[in-house]
Amino acid sequence: MTDNNAQVICLDGPSGVGKGTICLAVAKQLGWQILDSGSLYRITALQLSRQFPDSDVDSISVSQLADIATNLDVSYSENNGELIISLAGENINGLIRNEQIGAIASQVAAIPEVRAALLERQRAFLQAPGLIADGRDMGTVVFPDAALKIYLTASPEERAQRRYKQLKDKGIDVNLPSLVEELRQRDDRDMNRQAAPLKPADDAIIIDTTTLNIEQVAEQVMVLVEQRINR
Numbered sequence: 001m002t003d004n005n006a007q008v009i010c011l012d013g014p015s016g017v018g019k020g021t022i023c024l025a026v027a028k029q030l031g032w033q034i035l036d037s038g039s040l041y042r043i044t045a046l047q048l049s050r051q052f053p054d055s056d057v058d059s060i061s062v063s064q065l066a067d068i069a070t071n072l073d074v075s076y077s078e079n080n081g082e083l084i085i086s087l088a089g090e091n092i093n094g095l096i097r098n099e100q101i102g103a104i105a106s107q108v109a110a111i112p113e114v115r116a117a118l119l120e121r122q123r124a125f126l127q128a129p130g131l132i133a134d135g136r137d138m139g140t141v142v143f144p145d146a147a148l149k150i151y152l153t154a155s156p157e158e159r160a161q162r163r164y165k166q167l168k169d170k171g172i173d174v175n176l177p178s179l180v181e182e183l184r185q186r187d188d189r190d191m192n193r194q195a196a197p198l199k200p201a202d203d204a205i206i207i208d209t210t211t212l213n214i215e216q217v218a219e220q221v222m223v224l225v226e227q228r229i230n231r
Helices: 019-030 037-051 062-070 099-108 112-123 138-142 156-169 176-192 214-228
Strands: 007-012 033-036 074-079 082-087 130-135 148-153 205-208
Touching: 007 019, 007 138, 007 214, 019 033, 019 074, 019 082, 019 130, 019 214, 033 037, 033 074, 033 082, 037 062, 037 082, 037 099, 037 112, 037 130, 062 112, 112 138, 130 138, 138 148, 148 214, 156 176, 205 214
Parallel strands: 007 130, 007 148, 033 130, 148 205
Antiparallel strands: 074 082
């Protein structure tokens, strides 16, 4: 159940702006809970594949799918600067990143009943003393009454450069111009979709991270926290 006395800080924005890293840094300083909303469809897909290992999504009833989403035993924690995603106590960081789970996640994300169930599941993460929610529609849809809404942005070129470095560090060969184009296309899809389009909430504070490092962004966010939350 949601704790009505807890407060929530929403960090929204497109991919590659550092939302996850900033959420971890701020949550650690405040001692608050974390919600990585973008992982929930993949977690639903993983649980679905375990409960119905030999079934296609289309063969499972909508009510069963919504029930899985509603009852996900998922938690988020920080360990040495890394977000740990647990399902029933099991670290599933690696399990939810493969292509099969991604394909199932795309299918379940298109089902309105699953989206509605996950909306309520996200709100259930709001527990004392507070929650840092990372996503694309946290401030506009999931927590419209949040005490603080921040929208992080950066140029597609800068975001692609960050992603390029991450992949290169992992030994993955990538093409920088292709990454820029992929980010532009994803932004266009996210901003123009009918359900919960990517956009800043009317009362969100926008921070452009193009020329800022993680420490500088985290410092700006903590100043806002002091002004809005800890005053």
